[in-house]
Amino acid sequence: MKRIILLLLTFFSLTLSYSQNLYPEKYKDCSLSSFCLDCGETIAKPQSSIINELLDKFDKKSLSQTAGKIEVQILIDEYGKPCLLSSLNQTNISSKKLGLQNAINSTSSWEPAISKNKKTNSSVSLIFEFENGNFSVKRRIFDFKNQSNAKSVGTPDIKGTDKEKLSKDWTVFTQQNSELPWDMTRAVANDLDNNIWIGTDNGIVKINNGQWEHFNSKNTLISSPPYNKNETVSVRDLEVDKNNNKWFIAAWDVYKYDNKNWTKYDSINSPINWARKIFVDYSNNVWFTSWNGVAKFDGKNWSVINKQNSNLPTDKTIGVHVDKKLESGLEHWKEM
Known part of the structure; x- marks a missing residue:
């Protein structure tokens, strides 16, 4: 039964x-x-x-x-x-x-x-x-009556460690004790200038020597969710390439920030459709997994690995890796 x-x-x-x-x-x-x-x-x-x-x-x-x-x-x-x-x-x-x-x-x-x-x-x-x-x-x-952000305040817990020592060594950043715009965070990266970038479910923050700078739907091309124009869609992944460009997946579109200008890549101006993950290889190609296979951007041109032109069993991909020999050592997973 x-x-x-x-x-x-x-x-x-x-x-x-x-x-x-x-x-x-x-x-x-x-x-x-x-x-x-x-x-x-x-x-x-x-x-x-x-x-x-x-x-x-x-x-x-x-x-x-x-x-x-x-x-x-x-x-x-x-x-x-x-x-x-x-x-x-x-x-x-x-x-x-x-x-x-x-x-x-x-x-x-x-x-x-x-x-x-x-x-x-x-x-x-x-x-x-x-x-x-x-x-x-x-x-x-x-x-809608009880809108609340995720409450992530707590003590770091890793099995097999001294919790008291761990709590002294680690700091948990939240809305309560920092300028973090949202407690739910999905991505973090260090850029070539040693700035920390954090992608949250309500925008991006950059931390430079303790100074916090905010990026959201008000000062970037990143959109707001349809149910609240005062917020910013979730940042699901971020990477920094070898030219110090920052790449973000926000909602399901891709955004590039070159430290001055923002560029948006979606199904209109790229082969990306519902982007999932980003990977920067040794030649500074930027790879994106999506529902249309794996897209590669070399700074000027786009190319795609998909079910039609390769041995991929499905176009739904969420992980990619290029090995040190610069061969397309592609790893993919079906959505499970």
Whole structure:
């Protein structure tokens, strides 16, 4: 018997009516162009039978082989009709093979969101976790009344060490004791001038001899998240090349800072689509993993390694390394 659990996962944010795909896999069958993110005094709710319905709708053979996580954004119109809008598939089975879109779109109508005593269009996010033929479901709830930043204040803890000595040797920087704009940080690098760069979920900081300088959506090309124009999208990775250029992945686009000017690289002016990681090789080529394979930029020209022109089994790549012999010693991983 398959074990299926419905849980709730809270995400803190602000609300704004908008039309936005949250995830890279986009579906075109949803007709509405305007909706709000998990909004309403009463949020949209599925029928109690939805889990069993999804179990029946998923491709049985694919479900038994699926391992990993899929996060989905579902549009629920004012009549409660569900429509898969976007997804982030981190499993070993494609969304199409699993029958994700058909499964979600053919489930029973939800109870729509209600705002100011009126039914309204909204989008909700669910997280499916698959393992050994089982799956669980979490709902990501965007809590607009209790917006809060992650609280990371604490004592460093590494097993096998003297905690008291470790606490004296290490300093934990937070919003409470520094100019850090957000406690959630994903990337850090040292540049050629020995400045420290930190990428956070609300902008970038540069530390030079104890002086903090801030870079965000107000003074760079980096955009704001759609739900809060006063913040900056998450910086997911950063590297410094041999010319001391700083490269950032913010949200899913790439930005270069040459210490004077900012340049943005996205699917319009580069082969990058949903960038994941950056690597600078010995020849100062900058490599980017993405949903369209691995892109290389030599300072002037772009080239791509993908499923069509190489032995890559998938275009979804999140790691790349070039060895010391300057051969393309490519390492890749499927999203698991």
